Amino acid sequence: MKGNRLAQGKRKIEILLVARDLFAKRGFDRTTMADIAEGVGVVESALYRHYASKQNLLFEAIRFSYEPIIEDVEEAARSIVDPLARVRYAIWRHLRAFAEEPELCRLVVLEARGLPDYLQSEIADLHRRYQAFLLQAVAEGVESGVFSPDVEPSLVRHLVYGTTEHVGWAVLLRSADLDVERLTDDLMAIIEPGLVRRGDVAHRLGSEVTRLANLVNEVARAVNDPAAAGQ
Amino acid sequence: MKGNRLAQGKRKIEILLVARDLFAKRGFDRTTMADIAEGVGVVESALYRHYASKQNLLFEAIRFSYEPIIEDVEEAARSIVDPLARVRYAIWRHLRAFAEEPELCRLVVLEARGLPDYLQSEIADLHRRYQAFLLQAVAEGVESGVFSPDVEPSLVRHLVYGTTEHVGWAVLLRSADLDVERLTDDLMAIIEPGLVRRGDVAHRLGSEVTRLANLVNEVARAVNDPAAAGQ
Amino acid sequence: MKGNRLAQGKRKIEILLVARDLFAKRGFDRTTMADIAEGVGVVESALYRHYASKQNLLFEAIRFSYEPIIEDVEEAARSIVDPLARVRYAIWRHLRAFAEEPELCRLVVLEARGLPDYLQSEIADLHRRYQAFLLQAVAEGVESGVFSPDVEPSLVRHLVYGTTEHVGWAVLLRSADLDVERLTDDLMAIIEPGLVRRGDVAHRLGSEVTRLANLVNEVARAVNDPAAAGQ
Amino acid sequence: MKGNRLAQGKRKIEILLVARDLFAKRGFDRTTMADIAEGVGVVESALYRHYASKQNLLFEAIRFSYEPIIEDVEEAARSIVDPLARVRYAIWRHLRAFAEEPELCRLVVLEARGLPDYLQSEIADLHRRYQAFLLQAVAEGVESGVFSPDVEPSLVRHLVYGTTEHVGWAVLLRSADLDVERLTDDLMAIIEPGLVRRGDVAHRLGSEVTRLANLVNEVARAVNDPAAAGQ
DNA sequence: AATGAATGAGTATTCATTCAT
DNA sequence: AATGAATGAATACTCATTCAT
Numbered sequence: 001m002k003g004n005r006l007a008q009g010k011r012k013i014e015i016l017l018v019a020r021d022l023f024a025k026r027g028f029d030r031t032t033m034a035d036i037a038e039g040v041g042v043v044e045s046a047l048y049r050h051y052a053s054k055q056n057l058l059f060e061a062i063r064f065s066y067e068p069i070i071e072d073v074e075e076a077a078r079s080i081v082d083p084l085a086r087v088r089y090a091i092w093r094h095l096r097a098f099a100e101e102p103e104l105c106r107l108v109v110l111e112a113r114g115l116p117d118y119l120q121s122e123i124a125d126l127h128r129r130y131q132a133f134l135l136q137a138v139a140e141g142v143e144s145g146v147f148s149p150d151v152e153p154s155l156v157r158h159l160v161y162g163t164t165e166h167v168g169w170a171v172l173l174r175s176a177d178l179d180v181e182r183l184t185d186d187l188m189a190i191i192e193p194g195l196v197r198r199g200d201v202a203h204r205l206g207s208e209v210t211r212l213a214n215l216v217n218e219v220a221r222a223v224n225d226p227a228a229a230g231q
Numbered sequence: 232m233k234g235n236r237l238a239q240g241k242r243k244i245e246i247l248l249v250a251r252d253l254f255a256k257r258g259f260d261r262t263t264m265a266d267i268a269e270g271v272g273v274v275e276s277a278l279y280r281h282y283a284s285k286q287n288l289l290f291e292a293i294r295f296s297y298e299p300i301i302e303d304v305e306e307a308a309r310s311i312v313d314p315l316a317r318v319r320y321a322i323w324r325h326l327r328a329f330a331e332e333p334e335l336c337r338l339v340v341l342e343a344r345g346l347p348d349y350l351q352s353e354i355a356d357l358h359r360r361y362q363a364f365l366l367q368a369v370a371e372g373v374e375s376g377v378f379s380p381d382v383e384p385s386l387v388r389h390l391v392y393g394t395t396e397h398v399g400w401a402v403l404l405r406s407a408d409l410d411v412e413r414l415t416d417d418l419m420a421i422i423e424p425g426l427v428r429r430g431d432v433a434h435r436l437g438s439e440v441t442r443l444a445n446l447v448n449e450v451a452r453a454v455n456d457p458a459a460a461g462q
Numbered sequence: 463m464k465g466n467r468l469a470q471g472k473r474k475i476e477i478l479l480v481a482r483d484l485f486a487k488r489g490f491d492r493t494t495m496a497d498i499a500e501g502v503g504v505v506e507s508a509l510y511r512h513y514a515s516k517q518n519l520l521f522e523a524i525r526f527s528y529e530p531i532i533e534d535v536e537e538a539a540r541s542i543v544d545p546l547a548r549v550r551y552a553i554w555r556h557l558r559a560f561a562e563e564p565e566l567c568r569l570v571v572l573e574a575r576g577l578p579d580y581l582q583s584e585i586a587d588l589h590r591r592y593q594a595f596l597l598q599a600v601a602e603g604v605e606s607g608v609f610s611p612d613v614e615p616s617l618v619r620h621l622v623y624g625t626t627e628h629v630g631w632a633v634l635l636r637s638a639d640l641d642v643e644r645l646t647d648d649l650m651a652i653i654e655p656g657l658v659r660r661g662d663v664a665h666r667l668g669s670e671v672t673r674l675a676n677l678v679n680e681v682a683r684a685v686n687d688p689a690a691a692g693q
Numbered sequence: 694m695k696g697n698r699l700a701q702g703k704r705k706i707e708i709l710l711v712a713r714d715l716f717a718k719r720g721f722d723r724t725t726m727a728d729i730a731e732g733v734g735v736v737e738s739a740l741y742r743h744y745a746s747k748q749n750l751l752f753e754a755i756r757f758s759y760e761p762i763i764e765d766v767e768e769a770a771r772s773i774v775d776p777l778a779r780v781r782y783a784i785w786r787h788l789r790a791f792a793e794e795p796e797l798c799r800l801v802v803l804e805a806r807g808l809p810d811y812l813q814s815e816i817a818d819l820h821r822r823y824q825a826f827l828l829q830a831v832a833e834g835v836e837s838g839v840f841s842p843d844v845e846p847s848l849v850r851h852l853v854y855g856t857t858e859h860v861g862w863a864v865l866l867r868s869a870d871l872d873v874e875r876l877t878d879d880l881m882a883i884i885e886p887g888l889v890r891r892g893d894v895a896h897r898l899g900s901e902v903t904r905l906a907n908l909v910n911e912v913a914r915a916v917n918d919p920a921a922a923g924q
Numbered sequence: 925a926a927t928g929a930a931t932g933a934g935t936a937t938t939c940a941t942t943c944a945t
Numbered sequence: 946a947a948t949g950a951a952t953g954a955a956t957a958c959t960c961a962t963t964c965a966t
Contacts, residue, residue, distance in 0.1 A: 011946080029260040029261075030260075032938080032939060032940080033939070033940060033941085034938095034939075034940095042946095042947070042948085043947070043948055043949065044939090044940080044941085044949095045941080045942080045943085045947075045948070045949075045950095046946075046947050046948075048940090048941070048942085049946060049947070050946095053940080053941085054939095054940065054941095110341065110344070113341070113400075113404075118404070148420075150417070150420060151421065152417055155394075155398075155414070155417050155418060155421070156421070158394050158397040158398045158401065159390070159393075159394045159397075159418070159421065161397055162390075162393035162394040162395070162396060162397025162398065163386075163389050163390045163393040163394055164393070165393060165397070166389040166390075166392055166393025166396070167386070167389045167393070169344070170389065173344075173349070183386070186381070186383055186386050187386060187390070189379075189381060189425060190382065190386070190387070190390065190422055190425035190426060191421055191422060191425055192425060193424035193425045194420060194421035194422055194423060194424045194425055195421060242929075242930095263955080263956065263957080264956080264957060264958080265955090265956080265957090273929090273930070273931085274930070274931055274932070275932095275956095275957085275958080276930080276931070276932075276958080276959075276960080277929075277930055277931075279957095279958070279959080280928080280929065280930075281929095284957080284958080285957065285958090473950075473951095491722040491723075492722070494934080494935065494936080495935080495936060495937085496934090496935080496936090504950090504951070504952085505951070505952055505953065506935095506936080506937085506953095507937080507938075507939085507951080507952070507953075507954095508950075508951050508952075510936095510937070510938080511949080511950065511951075512950095515936080515937085516935095516936065516937095572803065572806070575803070575862070575866075580866070612879070612882060613883065614879055617856075617860075617876070617879050617880060617883070618883070620856050620859040620860045620863065621852065621855075621856045621859075621880070621883065623859055624852075624855035624856040624857070624858060624859025624860070625848075625851050625852045625855040625856055626855070627855060627859070628851040628852075628854055628855025628858070629848070629851045629855065631806070632851065635806075635811065645848070648843070648845055648848050649848060649852070651841075651843060651887060652844065652848070652849070652852065652884055652887035652888060653883055653884060653887055654887060655886030655887045656882060656883035656884055656885060656886045656887055657883060704925080725959080725960060725961080726960070726961060726962085727959095727960075727961095735925095735926070735927085736926070736927055736928065737928095737960090737961080737962085738926075738927070738928075738929095738962080738963080738964085739925075739926050739927075741961095741962070741963085742925060742926070743925095746961080746962085747960095747961065747962095926966105927965100927966080928964105928965100928966095929963105929964090929965090929966105930962105930963085930964085930965105931960105931961100931962085931963075931964100932960100932961100932962095933959105933960095933961100934958105934959080934960085935956105935957105935958085935959075935960105936956105936957105936958100937955105937956085937957100938954105938955080938956075938957105939952105939953100939954095939955090939956105940952100940953100940954100941951105941952085941953095942950105942951085942952075943949100943950090943951085943952100944948100944949095944950090944951105945947105945948080945949095945950105
């Protein structure tokens, strides 16, 4: 009699946590139901009382960890308005996820995506919800004229998540630490100039310069030739 | 007598191609030696005459497709000198690889990296050789003053390969087509301003503004206080 | 549904018995897990619920049959004191084992000993425990002066077990019967004179002869030379 | 082109030697045709040009090494006449075989005997020829009155070969050295008194006693009846 | 006499899942 | 809610042997 009877729901979550850690550490295929059962302290068949199958367990384990993060992001979507700040948040949040929950990331990035019916799965839905924030941020940035009209939201999505995951993955493999703040700054420094409307940085400066130049010329003329001034 | 006896070396390559396609389509774990043998038209044990193990077959399959690409890239490294053109080439080449050999990419990106001893494997070596080109291009760009001194080569590497793989992967999953030229242009448009020395675009404008502003102040003072003017 | 669900522990022993018989009849290498499973009436994988591996099954099968015999012998060690009777018991017990459990003997003698790590295995330990009885019997016999001081316990061990196994083996191969009592007597008849102290048989006669010879000489002298007699 | 074409018959023997060593070292089942082929320096299929099957190769390998020894023994049978000396020779020769060719012994004792059709095989024939010498020696010893009439030749055979093999086996397992001369002496010391006619030890003493007793009687009579004395 | 490709029947072991208790 | 016995389909890998060249 290894595993005690647990209050309803508690055992279910316990299984989830163990499964998530093992899937993350060893991968889905290389984790057995026996491993999970042993980790929980029950026999294999007990798992099936709570989850219909190994796949189902994977889905639930991912959702369990993924949903809080998504809610995080969706809240941020409401409180941050500046498009550039939103992009920055997306990068920062994703890097932090890798830094804080590397297992979950490995799970989603490597395991879930390899599954045959990934695109139709709930996991893909969660993924879409999670990334929708950035897509919308870019779209709005373009619309409001802050971002260049040439910027394609989906490309920015690939850029942001592709880059952060590539970084995160490298860090995970080497089990090194991830300097979230610094990486966010560095990445923003590279892409910001390419995102914002040329006007917003150079153009605004440019037209201001023109205006000033004209003004200066005018003034200068007035000073030199008082008779002509004001006419 | 399913498979005819083949000339020396030919069967070996045939197995490689079948294995690569299956590994890519279904993943390493979900591909069995029986699948491969059936694909080739021989019995399982025949595979072992040519490859010592399933892992070995995976390694050889990857190398077989990867090495020509690497040689491609290494040749480009010699013929392209402009740092920006090199970055563009890295993006373009990687996207083309995804467009032309999606199986190989799935293999390397998803399967090989998940293997327990990936970092020590020859595949990781190939990977490093392949990416060395971009790392060096950025480093040289920074050194020669074309790129901003703040640009971190390894971050650019993550950016370029992370983004292109993220794009490629999405395209692969949807089995859609990949517009290599357009994506290359778009991505370059976003990152180029962030890579090249700030001075080249905004700094020049900035100093012009300062000059003008000083001029205006001077003029303004002269107008309001003619006595002080010229002093 | 080939095999009924059995009460706890019963199936485990059932497997043991089937495995032992098959290992004994066909040898370890020539017995497959499939054979054993079929003999039990379950599928192969069911065996692994009870035994970790084929080797483990062999070890347990041997121990299961061997241990009772060893306890038998160890009890005898306490109840028999005469060294010669102990040697006789060792022969008799070993021959009886061959007569009653030929499979076990084939197993231990032929299969287990051929295993690569035999000397370090528990089976070798059981073997040592089993033979310790005879080694000690001879050593004590020598010490107490009943056996000749030249008798080497380990040689007697080789002699007793080597001979009985050779006999047993021949009988096994021909599936003939083994006349335990007669063989014990015959073997004892050959080795007993060589074991016991020469004195116990010949010496006593020898000294009697000397005494008589001296007496005769004395008498003869007295007869021939009456004057010297009585001095 | 690994293996050169060898003069007829030479390759055949080369294979035999390699096979014998491998069978002996690793056992029949644990030696593969590939192992043997590699040892010889040819491919597996080349072995079949010389030997019909793996079993056949085992038989030939054993015979090849066994026959010279048998001829040795058969020559000894002609030159040694004393029964006791013959028994001693059998022990000594068998121990020497173990000391000099442990591989062959392992082969014959452990591998060949486990084969399903051992009794009908040529190897069993060789075995019988080899042991015939001792059987006959004992039979003749009994017949000529040197050995006790109770001595069973086949039991002596079991005793001699069983004991020597048991010794040899233990030595082989521990890869220790075998003191052939000493072991021969020690074993002979134990069994000789049991083999030779009791008379040769006790009977001689017995007849001496009888002679003395007669003498005493004679003397006694002479004393009592002086007139009859000396007649 | 030898090669190298190919076969087919194994071979122990794994594992998700089911089911009676 | 949990156990433990049992299943069956797989799974990578082995190996003696055959055959065309």
